[in-house]
Every structure is written in C-alpha cells, then in structure tokens.
Amino acid sequence: MSANPATLTEEEFKEQLQNGKMVESEAEMTEGYKKALKQILLVSADTELMSAPAYYEQSLNAPSLDARASCVSVIQDELGHGHIAYRLLEDLGEDREDLIFNREPHEFHNTYGFDQHIDNFAELVCAHGLFDRAGITLLGDIHENTSYAPWKRALTKVSKEEQFHLRHGETWMRRLANKNETTKAKVQEAVDWMFPMALEWFGLPDDKKQHDDQLEYRIKGLSNDELRQDWMDRTLPFLDEIGIDCPAHYDEEADEYVIDYEFPVAFDEANKEWRFDEPISWDDVIDRWRARGPANEKYVNLIQSGKIDVMP
Amino acid sequence: MSKTSKTDVDELGFGPFDIGPDGTESELERDVWANLDQIPDPHIPLSLVEMAMIYDVEVDRDGVANVDVSFPCMGCPAYEFIHDDIRGCLRTMDGITGVDIDVVWDPVWSKDMLDDDAREKLRESGIAL
Numbered sequence: 001m002s003a004n005p006a007t008l009t010e011e012e013f014k015e016q017l018q019n020g021k022m023v024e025s026e027a028e029m030t031e032g033y034k035k036a037l038k039q040i041l042l043v044s045a046d047t048e049l050m051s052a053p054a055y056y057e058q059s060l061n062a063p064s065l066d067a068r069a070s071c072v073s074v075i076q077d078e079l080g081h082g083h084i085a086y087r088l089l090e091d092l093g094e095d096r097e098d099l100i101f102n103r104e105p106h107e108f109h110n111t112y113g114f115d116q117h118i119d120n121f122a123e124l125v126c127a128h129g130l131f132d133r134a135g136i137t138l139l140g141d142i143h144e145n146t147s148y149a150p151w152k153r154a155l156t157k158v159s160k161e162e163q164f165h166l167r168h169g170e171t172w173m174r175r176l177a178n179k180n181e182t183t184k185a186k187v188q189e190a191v192d193w194m195f196p197m198a199l200e201w202f203g204l205p206d207d208k209k210q211h212d213d214q215l216e217y218r219i220k221g222l223s224n225d226e227l228r229q230d231w232m233d234r235t236l237p238f239l240d241e242i243g244i245d246c247p248a249h250y251d252e253e254a255d256e257y258v259i260d261y262e263f264p265v266a267f268d269e270a271n272k273e274w275r276f277d278e279p280i281s282w283d284d285v286i287d288r289w290r291a292r293g294p295a296n297e298k299y300v301n302l303i304q305s306g307k308i309d310v311m312p
Numbered sequence: 313m314s315k316t317s318k319t320d321v322d323e324l325g326f327g328p329f330d331i332g333p334d335g336t337e338s339e340l341e342r343d344v345w346a347n348l349d350q351i352p353d354p355h356i357p358l359s360l361v362e363m364a365m366i367y368d369v370e371v372d373r374d375g376v377a378n379v380d381v382s383f384p385c386m387g388c389p390a391y392e393f394i395h396d397d398i399r400g401c402l403r404t405m406d407g408i409t410g411v412d413i414d415v416v417w418d419p420v421w422s423k424d425m426l427d428d429d430a431r432e433k434l435r436e437s438g439i440a441l
Contacts, residue, residue, distance in 0.1 A: 066392040073355075073389030156357070157438040164354045164390065171393070 005030045017218040022149045026092055036213040037148055038092055040220070042099075045085030046110035047135070049100070051078045051127075053299035054114045058124035070168045074128060077161040084154045091150065105300035106292045113197045115293025116272065122176055122186035126194050128169025130235065134198045136162045137231045138220075145221025170238060177242040188244055193272040195246045198235075200264055202228040204282050232257035247276070269294050329419050331367040340407050344369050344377055347405065351397045354390040357437045360398070364425035367416060375409035377402050382421045 005013055010032040023029055029037070052075045059071035086096040113131050118124050139162065143155035176183040206225040214220050222230065232248055236257060239246050247260040262279040267288065333345050348369070349361040360366055360381075368380040379398060383391065395413055402411045423441055426434070434441060 069387050069391065070389045154438060156436070160357050160437065161355060167354060167393065 005033075014216045017147045018216075021147060022152075023147050024149050032213065033217045033219075034092060036217050037219055038089060038094070040214055041085050041089050041092075041151070043109045043111070044139070045082050045089060045099070046108045047114060048078050048085060049082035049303065050108060050110040050114040050299050051075075051131070052082070053302040054116070054118055054295065055124060055127065056302070058118050058121050061121050061124075063121060067172065071124065074132075074165045074168065077165065081158050081161070084158065088151055088154065101304050103300075105297045106290075108292075108296070108300060111201050112289045112293050113194070113201060114299070115296040116193075116197070116269075117295045120186060120190075121172075122183065123190040123194075125169050125172035125176070126187060126190035128165050129173045129238075130169075130191070130194045130198050131201075132162055132165040132169060133235055134201050134231055136166060137227050137234075138202075141222045141227060141230075142220050145218065147218040173238075173244075174242050177244055184243070187242075191239065191244050191246055193274065195235075195239075195248075196261075196263075196265070196274050197267075198231065199228060199248075199259060200285060202231065205263075208282055229257055329364075329422070329425050331364060331419070331425065332361070333369070337369070338371065340371050340405075341369050343405065344371060344379075344402060344408070347401050348379070348398065351394075351401050354393045354397075356434070356439065358430055358433055360394065362426075362430045362433070364421065364430075365394075367419075371408065375407055376412055377405075377408050377410070378412045378414065380414050380416045382416050382419075384421045384423075386417075 005028055008016075008030060010030055013030045013033060017023075017033075023033065026034065055071065055075050055078070059068060059075060062068035062071050086094075086099055089099065090096050111131075111134075113127070113134075118127055136159065139155055139158060143152060143159050146152050173187055176187050178184075203224045206223045209224070212223065215223060236246065236248060236250065248257055249260060250256075251258045261274075261276045264280055264282065264285050266275040266278040266280050266284075267273075268275060333342065337345065345361065345366075348366050349359045351360045352358070353360055353363050353365075356363065363384070365382055365384070366379065367382055368378075370378045372378065379402070381394070381398065383394075388394070398413055399411045402408050426441070431441060
C-alpha cells in the first residue's frame with residue numbers, strides 16, 4: 001500500500017491519485033490536497049446554501065400549489081446539499097456554525113449567479129433549468145471522478161435530487177415558452193442574462209490556467225472547458241427545442257459548441273444586461289465575483305437572521 | 313416485481329398492508345405492474361412500485377387501467393410529475409385505452425411497506441430510514 005502522506009511529496013501524491021488512489025480521511029491527505037479539497041467544498045457548500053434564499057421569494061409566487069410544493073422542496077434539498085458539504089468540511093477541521101453564521105456576506109464563495117435578484121417566476125424556473133444544470137454538470141463530474149471517497153458517496157443522493165430540480169425547471173420553462181408570447185418573452189429575458197452567467201460559472205478557460213490542483217489531485221475529473229462544453233451540449237438542444245435563443249451554437253467543423261461573443265464580457269448588474277460589445281479580462285471577471293453581486297448581502301442576511309418573515 | 317402483496321405487522325401494530333399484486337392479476341395487469349416498476353421516483357432512487365406507492369392496479373373490460381396511488385407525504389413535491397409519468401408510461405401499452413389514477417390515503421403510506429431490497433437501495437444512496 002501507499003506510504004504515509006506526510007512522507008510523500010505533493011507530486012508523488014498526485015501521481016498516486018491519478019492512478020486511482022481514493023482518499024478516505026484527513027489522515028490520508030497531503031496539505032496540498034487538503035487545501036484544494038477545502039477550497040472546492042466551500043464553493044460547493046456556499047453555492048448550495050445561497051441558492052436557497054435566491055430561490056425563496058419567487059417560490060412563494062408559484063402559479064399553482066403543485067408548483068409551489070416543488071419549488072419549496074427544491075429549497076429544502078439545496079439546504080440539505082449545503083449541509084452535506086459543510087459537514088464534510090467539518091471533517092477537515094472547519095466549524096460549520098462559524099462558516100454559516102460568522103462570516104461577512106462578501107466572504108461567501110458561492111457562484112455569482114446566486115448573488116443576483118430573481119425577480120419573477122420565469123427567472124426562478126430558468127435558474128432551476130440552467131443553474132441547477134450547471135450544478136449537476138459540476139457535481140456529476142465529481143461524483144464520477146473524485147478521489148475523495150466521502151464526497152463521492154454523499155453525492156449519490158445529491159445527484160438524484162438535482163435531477164428533480166432540473167426536471168421541474170425544464171418542465172416549467174417549456175410550459176411558459178409554449179403558453180403565449182408574453183410568457184415566452186419572460187423566459188427569453190431570463191435566459192438572456194442567465195445563459196452567459198452560467199458560461200462564466202465554469203471559470204477560466206483551460207488555456208488561461210497555469211495549473212489546476214483540483215484536476216491534478218483528481219478532486220474533479222474534467223477541466224473547466226470540458227465542463228462548459230458538457231453544459232452547452234445538454235442546454236442548447238433543450239433551448240432550441242423550446243424556441244429560446246442563446247448566444248452560442250454548435251460548430252460542425254470544430255465539433256464543439258462555440259460562444260457567439262468575445263467571452264467574457266462586462267455585466268451591467270443593475271439592469272441584468274450583458275454588454276456583448278465590451279470584452280473584459282478574466283481578472284475583471286474575478287474582481288466582479290469578489291466584489292459580490294447585488295443580492296449578496298440580502299441573501300446572507302436572510303440565512304443568518306435565522307428566521308424568515310413569511311409576509312412582507 | 314420487488315413488492316409482495318402482504319407485509320408484516322409493524323412495531324406499532326399497523327399492517328399487514330394489502331397492497332401490490334396479489335397473484336390474481338390478468339396478464340395485462342401483470343404487464344402494467346412491470347411497467348410501473350420501471351418508473352423512477354423523481355426524488356429517490358427507487359421505482360414507484362419499490363416505493364410502495366402503487367397500491368392496486370385493475371384493468372377493466374374497456375382497457376382502462378385504474379391505478380390506486382398513494383404518496384409518502386400529502387405535500388409531495390413531485391405530485392404532478394408522478395401523475396404524468398404514470399399516464400405517459402401506461403398510455404402507450406397495447407390493450408390499454410385509458411388511465412385513471414385514484415390517489416388514496418388508506419392505508420396511510422408507511423416506510424414499513426418497503427421491502428428489504430428497497431431499504432438496501434436507500435441505504436446505499438445515503439438515505440436514512
């Protein structure tokens with residue numbers, strides 16, 4: 001069997017992991033592995049947790065009792081998924097209570113999409129359809145490929161539940177897109193700002209990354225660009241089927257999906273509009289993420305206040 | 313088929329539950345059960361039959377499948393999806409002309425209705441009973 005990680009170099013440990021080694025506990029990790037794992041777990045935990053307040057308001061605005069029950073169930077699932085990830089962090093020496101209640105809003109690491117106000121039911125179901133799809137893409141890869149065995153086991157339940165969110169989202173996106181021109185326009189407006197945001201979610205293009213510890217330690221299995229392609233491969237045919245436009249297409253010759261603008265571009269937060277004629281650098285994107293989005297404080301406060309006023 | 317028609321008395325004295333196929337089904341009804349056993353619960357990695365949510369199936373002489381369904385909770389988040397799935401699954405079967413779903417709450421669904429295989433599958437996917 002392999003040697004104690006304390007006597008291994010990070011490079012030797014990476015090689016063992018690439019050869020299929022699984023990690024069961026903190027005692028079996030190198031410092032580098034632990035750091036990379038904690039980083040991605042925190043992003044995952046915060047993203048699951050902060051999707052709950054993001055989804056909350058419009059869930060109560062659902063057009064039927066069945067739809068509302070589905071929406072509220074999605075929130076319950078997301079809180080459960082957050083709990084799983086924070087619990088895994090606790091095994092690595094973090095304090096769950098501290099992480100949830102004692103951080104400032106800007107210290108959360110959730111995806112930027114859940115720093116946005118979700119303003120109507122169409123936006124909510126598009127978030128279920130597009131953002132939860134991005135979550136499934138990311139977590140599905142980890143479920144399949146990760147070297148961290150406790151996370152892999154925990155994701156069996158998470159993956160099944162995320163499939164339900166996606167089905168709910170896509171069912172309602174299809175329903176609204178087919179109902180009438182007004183409801184279809186609402187879906188289109190939501191996709192207009194959410195689609196590019198989901199593309200950004202997968203992070204820096206592979207050719208801009210010097211090295212990727214999460215891949216080298218096999219915490220995940222697919223690169224950012226592979227994950228982005230995977231998401232487009234599932235999302236574009238669906239949008240096409242329901243007659244909703246998006247700024248990307250499949251390029252037969254290149255045998256891949258191509259983004260129809262100079263990716264990434266500036267985002268007008270106040271109006272939820274992408275400035276497609278204003279390309280920016282990835283440093284700018286990361287600065288925007290770090291500054292957090294417009295609903296960040298509201299959502300973190302909603303969680304940390306420990307109670308929710310049902311009526312405004 | 314993973315369900316048996318009779319389950320044991322549980323620790324609270326409920327049961328046996330008279331749910332599931334009881335061996336008196338027609339061939340068509342057996343096929344209906346088999347197809348229902350292919351429908352995944354939208355939320356849990358078991359089929360609707362394994363989840364013991366299908367209480368009874370009867371195909372009448374006009375070919376209408378009457379399906380008694382119950383739900384683990386009254387506010388089931390997938391209520392509508394499950395109705396759609398049952399209709400979609402049975403509608404295309406040879407000999408079936410219609411699908412009539414009756415949601416029943418007697419007996420009240422209980423996890424005691426789950427058989428050992430179902431319990432093991434839940435455990436494997438990290439769901440506590």
